[in-house]
Amino acid sequence: MLLVVALTPRRYAACPSPEGRGVETGGGLMHEPLMLDMRPDCERCGADLPAQAPGAFICSFECTFCAECAEALDERCPNCGGELMDRPTRTGKALAGNPAVTSRRFQS
Numbered sequence: 001m002l003l004v005v006a007l008t009p010r011r012y013a014a015c016p017s018p019e020g021r022g023v024e025t026g027g028g029l030m031h032e033p034l035m036l037d038m039r040p041d042c043e044r045c046g047a048d049l050p051a052q053a054p055g056a057f058i059c060s061f062e063c064t065f066c067a068e069c070a071e072a073l074d075e076r077c078p079n080c081g082g083e084l085m086d087r088p089t090r091t092g093k094a095l096a097g098n099p100a101v102t103s104r105r106f107q108s
């Protein structure tokens with residue numbers, strides 16, 4: 001599973017992907033585990049958002065924002081228009097077995 005996560009850059013495509021998730025044409029992989037990316041930063045301001053810490057907000061496409069940006073955005077994702085919800089944390093064994101992604105979304 002770790003390899004799958006590491007080797008599938010398409011997971012980091014732009015937010016409203018018309019393809020949806022977990023579909024790979026021509027490959028054997030049909031379904032990915034239902035698991036959040038746990039992105040490491042706010043894509044609006046670049047603030048650190050560790051997986052084990054509360055205070056991150058995501059839309060249904062996992063666009064990820066810090067609390068301040070979510071508030072500034074009126075809790076609406078600027079990419080897809082969906083609402084931003086509290087991201088659950090991932091801690092301990094769950095985090096060790098399923099590490100958060102490391103590719104940052106924020107580009108200054």
Ligand SMILES: [Zn+2]
Pocket residue numbers: 042043044045046047065066067068069070
């Ligand atoms: Zn932010």
Ligand SMILES: [Zn+2]
Pocket residue numbers: 015016059060061062063077078079080081082
């Ligand atoms: Zn979005």
